[in-house]
Amino acid sequence: MSAIAMTWRNLSRRKLRVGLTVAGIAVGVALILVLLSLVAGIDAQVRASIRALGGADVIVYNATITNPREAFILGSSAVLNESTVETVAKLPNVHAVSPQLTEVVIVNETLAPIWGIDVRTFNETAGGLNIIDGKMIGENDNNTAVLGKSLFDLFNMSIGQSVFVRARPLHHNNNVTLTVVGVYETGVFLTDRGLYIPLTVAQNLTDSPDFVTSILVKADSPDNVEAVSSEIATLFPDMRVLTLSNVVAQASQLLNMLTMFFGTLGIVALVAGSFGVVNTMIISVMERTREIGTLKAIGAKNSTVLKIFVLEALLLGCLGGGIGIIVGSASSFFISEFSVRILPAVPVGKGITTNVSPLLTLSNIVLSFVLGLVTGVLAGIYPAWRAAHMKPVEALRHG
Amino acid sequence: MAENIVETVKLTKVYRKGKLEITALRDANLSISKGDIVCVMGPSGSGKTTLLNMIGGLDRPTRGAVLVDGVDITRLNEPQLASYRLEKVGFIFQFYNLFPVLTAFENVELPLILAKKPKKERKKKVRQLLETVGISERANHKPDELSGGEQQRIAIARALANDPALILADEPTGDLDSENATMFMNLVKDLNQNYSQTFLIVTHDPLVVQECSQIYMIRDGKLEKSKG
Numbered sequence: 030m031s032a033i034a035m036t037w038r039n040l041s042r043r044k045l046r047v048g049l050t051v052a053g054i055a056v057g058v059a060l061i062l063v064l065l066s067l068v069a070g071i072d073a074q075v076r077a078s079i080r081a082l083g084g085a086d087v088i089v090y091n092a093t094i095t096n097p098r099e100a101f102i103l104g105s106s107a108v109l110n111e112s113t114v115e116t117v118a119k120l121p122n123v124h125a126v127s128p129q130l131t132e133v134v135i136v137n138e139t140l141a142p143i144w145g146i147d148v149r150t151f152n153e154t155a156g157g158l159n160i161i162d163g164k165m166i167g168e169n170d171n172n173t174a175v176l177g178k179s180l181f182d183l184f185n186m187s188i189g190q191s192v193f194v195r196a197r198p199l200h201h202n203n204n205v206t207l208t209v210v211g212v213y214e215t216g217v218f219l220t221d222r223g224l225y226i227p228l229t230v231a232q233n234l235t236d237s238p239d240f241v242t243s244i245l246v247k248a249d250s251p252d253n254v255e256a257v258s259s260e261i262a263t264l265f266p267d268m269r270v271l272t273l274s275n276v277v278a279q280a281s282q283l284l285n286m287l288t289m290f291f292g293t294l295g296i297v298a299l300v301a302g303s304f305g306v307v308n309t310m311i312i313s314v315m316e317r318t319r320e321i322g323t324l325k326a327i328g329a330k331n332s333t334v335l336k337i338f339v340l341e342a343l344l345l346g347c348l349g350g351g352i353g354i355i356v357g358s359a360s361s362f363f364i365s366e367f368s369v370r371i372l373p374a375v376p377v378g379k380g381i382t383t384n385v386s387p388l389l390t391l392s393n394i395v396l397s398f399v400l401g402l403v404t405g406v407l408a409g410i411y412p413a414w415r416a417a418h419m420k421p422v423e424a425l426r427h428g
Numbered sequence: 429m430a431e432n433i434v435e436t437v438k439l440t441k442v443y444r445k446g447k448l449e450i451t452a453l454r455d456a457n458l459s460i461s462k463g464d465i466v467c468v469m470g471p472s473g474s475g476k477t478t479l480l481n482m483i484g485g486l487d488r489p490t491r492g493a494v495l496v497d498g499v500d501i502t503r504l505n506e507p508q509l510a511s512y513r514l515e516k517v518g519f520i521f522q523f524y525n526l527f528p529v530l531t532a533f534e535n536v537e538l539p540l541i542l543a544k545k546p547k548k549e550r551k552k553k554v555r556q557l558l559e560t561v562g563i564s565e566r567a568n569h570k571p572d573e574l575s576g577g578e579q580q581r582i583a584i585a586r587a588l589a590n591d592p593a594l595i596l597a598d599e600p601t602g603d604l605d606s607e608n609a610t611m612f613m614n615l616v617k618d619l620n621q622n623y624s625q626t627f628l629i630v631t632h633d634p635l636v637v638q639e640c641s642q643i644y645m646i647r648d649g650k651l652e653k654s655k656g
Contacts, residue, residue: 038529323525326486327539327586328514330507422487425521 036340043313050302050309051348054401057299058353059360062397064291066361066387068284073218073388075280084156085127085245086254089117089261090269109268110239117244120260122253127154128241130231135195141180142223143194145231154247158225163188163211170227174207177221178214188212192224196234203234299400303408306345310412314338321416322424331417338413339406346405350398357397361387432495433593433626434483435459439492441478452478455492456651458644460594463624465616466656467637470646476630477598479646483628484517484596485509496593514542518587520597524579526571532582533558533567539589557585561615577608584615588625597629601636609635 040047091109111128118126127150134143149168151157158165158175166173174192176184184192188209195204207226215221232238248257254272262270314321324334365386439456442449453475460466468476481487483494485501493500501512513519518539526535536557540550558564561581571579580600587595601609613636619625629636637643642656 035529035534042529319525320527323519323521323527325510326484326513326519326525328510328542328590330510332507333542422481425486425525 032337032340033344036337036344039313039317039341040344043309046309046312047345047348050305050345051352053302053305054299054346054349054404055302055353055356057295057302057404058350058397058401059357060291060298061295061400062354062357062393063360063364063387064288064295065393065397066357066389067287067291069390069393070365070386070388071280071284071287075277084247085154086248086251086272087246087258087261088271089113089244089246089265090271091242109241109244111241112239113265114241114244116264117246117261120257120264122249122257122260123246124249125150125153125247127151127245128228129243129245130228130235130237130240131242132196132231132235134197134234136180136192136224137184139180139183142219143231143234144223144225145228146225147228151245154245158213159215160211161214163209165211166225166227167210170210171230172205172207173210174224174226175211175213176209176224178212179218179221180224181209181212183222194224194226194234196236201236203236205230205234299404302349303404306342306405306408307412309345310338310342310409311415313341314412314416317416318419318424318427321419322421322427325419325421326425334419335413335417338416339409342405342409342413343402344405345409346402349405350401353401354394354398358389358394361389431462432459433462433464433497434628435495436479436483437493437495439479439482439489439494441475441482441487442490451649453482453489453646453651454649456646458651460626460628460642462593462626463620464642464656465620465627465629465640466642466644467640468628468630468644468646468651469632469637471632474646475649476646479651480596480598480628480630483594484519485512514539515590516593518589518592518595520580520583520587520595520600522599522602524571524576524583524603526579526582526586528571531568531570532563532574532578535571535582536585536589539586543590553589554585557588558582560588560619561585575608576604577611580604580608580612581615584612584619588619594626594628597627597631599631599633600629601631601633606635609633613639 089109109128114126114128117123127147129151130145132143132145133140135141136143146166148166148170152165160175161178163175166175174194176186176192186192186209188211191206191208193204193206195202207230213221213225228241232240246257246261248254258270258272258275261268321334324337325331365388436456436458439453439458440451441453442451444450456475456479458466458468458479468479470476478487482489482502485494485504489502492502494502496512496516501509504512519525526532527538530538533554536554537550540553545553555564555567558567561584563578563581563585566574566578571582574582580603583600584595587597601612604612616625616627616629617639620627629640631637640655643654645652645654
């Protein structure tokens with residue numbers, strides 16, 4: 030018989046009480062995990078948008094429309110197209126402009142994001158891609174692609190082979206076969222899971238000639254970035270205009286708000302949960318007073334009794350933490366997978382996702398679990414100490 | 429006369445209740461030799477359990493000494509007393525005090541775990557003890573699945589686990605019917621005859637008293653020898 034088995038059996042004596050106590054901790058842990066996942070999600074989005082800017086200074090997005098399908102349905106005037114690109118290009122202090130079209134398509138039967146780019150202006154504006162193998166799409170190519178490292182590895186292919194790209198059913202199953210000429214790596218998960226293709230190919234695929242989802246802009250000097258962005262914002266009030274500094278500012282504002290909100294909730298829940306543990310443990314110690322006396326009579330040291338009850342609290346924390354991370358992970362997954370829009374959209378995505386979605390990371394799961402564990406143990410110390418320091422004679426006399 | 433295992437010297441216990449002093453035990457002198465079955469009788473509240481607890485290292489006297497192998501255990505600190513209880517004495521209680529979540533086997537094994545005995549040795553010892561008390565076939569039952577008599581025999585096995593010099597029993601037959609009480613005392617006699625196991629039993633059960641080699645009476649905190 031192990032100490033853990035004995036502790037488990039002791040906890041099993043009072044299933045309902047233990048269950049409620051565990052639930053108390055689990056709620057706190059789950060809240061904290063969702064918070065951490067949101068923070069990680071926003072962080073990833075910020076990184077993605079910084080990458081999206083690449084070497085560009087400003088990025089202009091459709092405010093409400095994130096893909097050609099929506100543009101078609103809504104027929105809004107607030108749609109970026111190639112004439113917008115020309116207008117922006119003629120603004121003062123603008124050095125270069127490059128249009129982009131982003132969509133999710135099916136590549137070799139796998140969903141993946143594509144970025145349709147005009148290669149010449151893209152290189153000029155964003156400074157190109159970090160090609161780790163092969164070469165970049167040529168300026169006049171119309172049947173080539175460069176793949177993100179993750180996607181390339183997923184297909185286990187080599188340079189020179191081709192990929193079959195199919196638009197989603199809404200776009201009449203348009204398809205095209207492209208030759209893979211190179212592999213790029215950005216370090217951003219979503220970007221490395223996609224591919225860059227020529228703009229015209231992307232537009233044909235989505236039945237939307239002329240349409241673009243974003244415009245990258247390079248100012249003639251870093252000092253003029255703000256001037257250019259406010260100029261564009263004035264000219265196109267329906268667009269979102271983003272610079273590196275306001276990406277960071279917006280994200281950190283949102284981040285602070287969320288951290289305060291969920292952090293307070295999570296901590297309050299954990300503290301409340303810890304009272305539950307204290308309460309359960311004190312009752313458990315009282316009920317087992319005579320057992321504690323007996324334990325001491327047969328030769329258990331105070332430290333042994335302490336260990337038994339701390340182990341019990343640890344197991345409570347363990348269960349609470351375990352259930353908490355399961356619930357928290359499930360909630361985070363649900364929010365991100367089904368794009369439950371509980372949060373305001375932030376203009377950071379590349380048309381892939383524009384609302385903040387939680388990102389589960391192993392370190393956050395571990396951290397939340399440990400918080401639950403620590404709560405259990407801290408809350409269990411006082412009751413365990415009381416058990417350890419009971420006078421054996423009095424304990425034995427007890428009911 | 430055989431060597432003394434335990435000797436109490438002018439053992440006195442005074443309780444304070446506010447300004448009131450209650451003397452539970454006054455200048456008790458008692459000696460137990462190896463192989464004795466010593467009974468302490470007396471009305472309830474007379475100080476019998478107090479005496480037993482002080483000899484067992486569960487309670488400290490106000491004055492006096494408890495000499496065990498020449499060492500005064502009243503001078504030991506808490507961890508030393510815990511070791512004393514683990515190695516030198518074994519307790520048997522009126523209501524058996526078995527751990528409800530543990531099986532019979534595990535209850536007997538517990539003192540061996542506390543003594544940090546290796547697993548193989550523990551298993552062997554527990555099996556042997558359960559056989560000695562005649563309960564091998566009930567080894568995997570929990571206390572609430574066992575009769576009072578069976579539980580008390582498991583309690584004896586538990587008390588014997590670390591080969592104590594002395595077993596202390598507080599009203600061990602108080603909750604048993606006469607058949608089980610007889611069975612209990614037969615086991616005590618067996619252990620006494622075959623292994624020279626020494627017992628100190630607090631009781632007022634005549635069935636127990638008739639088997640004792642020494643009998644003490646306590647009245648109003650005064651201990652007096654009446655046989656042996």
